[in-house]
Amino acid sequence: MDKALFYFDKETTFPCRCGLTHHIPTRRTLLGDGVMEEIPTVLRDLGMGKRILLLWDENTYQSGGKTLEGMLSRTGFHTIPGMIHRQKRFRHLEPDEEARSQAGRLLQEKPDCILAVGSGVLNDLAKFIAHRAGLPYSVLATAPSMDGYSSPGAPMLVGGYKITFDATPPIAIFMDLEILAHAPLRLIQSGFADLVGKTTANADWTLRHLLFDEHECAYTWELVRDALIILEKNAERVRKRDEEAIFALSVALLNSGFSMTITGDSRPASGAEHLIAHYLEIMSLHRDWDPSLHGLRVGAATALVSTLYDYFLSLLPSFKWERLHNLGPTENTLEEVALHFGPLYPYIEKATRKKIAQPHIPDKRTENETFLTTLETAIRAKLSPLPDPSLTLTRCGAPTTFGEMGFSLQTVRDALRYSRYVRARFTILDLLDQAGLLNDAIEYAMERNRTKNTV
Ligand SMILES: [Zn+2]
Ligand SMILES: [Zn+2]
Numbered sequence: 450m451d452k453a454l455f456y457f458d459k460e461t462t463f464p465c466r467c468g469l470t471h472h473i474p475t476r477r478t479l480l481g482d483g484v485m486e487e488i489p490t491v492l493r494d495l496g497m498g499k500r501i502l503l504l505w506d507e508n509t510y511q512s513g514g515k516t517l518e519g520m521l522s523r524t525g526f527h528t529i530p531g532m533i534h535r536q537k538r539f540r541h542l543e544p545d546e547e548a549r550s551q552a553g554r555l556l557q558e559k560p561d562c563i564l565a566v567g568s569g570v571l572n573d574l575a576k577f578i579a580h581r582a583g584l585p586y587s588v589l590a591t592a593p594s595m596d597g598y599s600s601p602g603a604p605m606l607v608g609g610y611k612i613t614f615d616a617t618p619p620i621a622i623f624m625d626l627e628i629l630a631h632a633p634l635r636l637i638q639s640g641f642a643d644l645v646g647k648t649t650a651n652a653d654w655t656l657r658h659l660l661f662d663e664h665e666c667a668y669t670w671e672l673v674r675d676a677l678i679i680l681e682k683n684a685e686r687v688r689k690r691d692e693e694a695i696f697a698l699s700v701a702l703l704n705s706g707f708s709m710t711i712t713g714d715s716r717p718a719s720g721a722e723h724l725i726a727h728y729l730e731i732m733s734l735h736r737d738w739d740p741s742l743h744g745l746r747v748g749a750a751t752a753l754v755s756t757l758y759d760y761f762l763s764l765l766p767s768f769k770w771e772r773l774h775n776l777g778p779t780e781n782t783l784e785e786v787a788l789h790f791g792p793l794y795p796y797i798e799k800a801t802r803k804k805i806a807q808p809h810i811p812d813k814r815t816e817n818e819t820f821l822t823t824l825e826t827a828i829r830a831k832l833s834p835l836p837d838p839s840l841t842l843t844r845c846g847a848p849t850t851f852g853e854m855g856f857s858l859q860t861v862r863d864a865l866r867y868s869r870y871v872r873a874r875f876t877i878l879d880l881l882d883q884a885g886l887l888n889d890a891i892e893y894a895m896e897r898n899r900t901k902n903t904v
Pocket of ligand 1: 595596723743
């Protein structure tokens with residue numbers, strides 16, 4: 450694997466063949482052995498100042514924070530330790546009002562910059578408060594568990610509902626292989642499973658591009674696709690924490706994260722599979738269930754969504770496109786959605802209304818046979834790096850079904866039916882719904898996945 454990927458050594462701006470100019474504000478990305486020792490020099494080179502607020506929790510303090518604190522103190526930095534405690538009402542640390550106020554109070558110590566020691570929530574909290582305080586931030590990754598290190602969004606819980614806020618990406622990302630390879634296996638598998646979802650996320654993007662002319666960048670796809678191909682070859686080795694495979698996994702997560710930085714939103718990394726995962730997370734937090742890990746939910750959702758794509762592609766020759774010019778969600782649906790989400794509905798109402806008002810396929814392009822061939826080829830290309838997501842997940846030891854995470858069949862069915870209303874973004878779920886096929890497709894996908902995973 451090429452260790453000198455273009456974004457590793459500097460902030461960069463480049464004209465892309467998609468017609469846009471892309472920008473990556475992260476100035477240094479370090480991945481490899483001995484990265485921890487390089488942190489003081491890099492922080493000094495980047496002019497991050499002397500007073501560093503270190504954000505960690507009990508686990509990440511042990512898995513890297515303690516060593517980092519000692520090293521920074523010895524090299525002349527003033528460290529401000531910032532322990533974030535898990536809320537009693539949650540199973541995992543969540544980025545809610547209480548966590549934000551714990552982190553926010555530490556700003557009274559007047560740090561020059563913030564350094565997160567963690568993976569999901571600690572990175573998001575640091576990104577969120579740094580952005581609001583106008584401070585630079587960087588992150589020492591403690592697990593290859595997700596692709597949000599470099600992304601421009603910070604998901605936060607507000608009133609029990611998760612909303613992604615705009616935030617400034619990190620100035621520097623430090624990924625020390627020794628730390629990453631010793632992360633809990635479930636977190637490693639979660640990062641792997643999150644990446645499995647990039648196939649359907651990009652298939653959804655292609656769908657929007659071809660049906661609604663949404664801008665699409667082929668370059669971000671190449672970035673993700675190349676990483677997925679290497680990852681697919683390394684699935685078993687990731688499970689065994691083989692250092693080279695953990696390196697490949699980390700590069701793939703970085704590539705996916707930077708694909709979001711490049712487009713400025715989550716389009717290259719998030720489609721129907723993320724909507725389903727998101728739905729199950731908000732419902733779990735609301736009902737006091739264990740939501741499991743982000744990536745694991747995304748992986749199991751990808752197995753279902755890729756089957757929905759199989760269903761759609763098998764029907765393509767006889768697909769009733771004319772229904773998409775006429776039919777669409779109705780006001781009745783709005784009432785049904787409000788009833789389903791209950792007290793959570795006010796948080797999604799804006800997205801739901803936007804989705805319902807979405808224009809249907811605007812012209813007669815779907816009557817053209819060449820167009821349909823192009824559509825099929827483009828979608829298959831996006832799904833092709835991981836032709837069987839269930840098998841890929843199994844090889845890495847990650848769950849392939851939601852049942853393994855404790856979700857009931859009814860909850861999964863609801864997730865497939867209602868998750869598309871939590872966000873206005875059009876996906877395969879909307880296409881099937883507008884064609885009047887969603888319920889049949891859901892039953893097909895659930896049955897296929899059940900038989901596949903029991904035989
Ligand atoms: Zn994700
Ligand atoms: Zn581009």
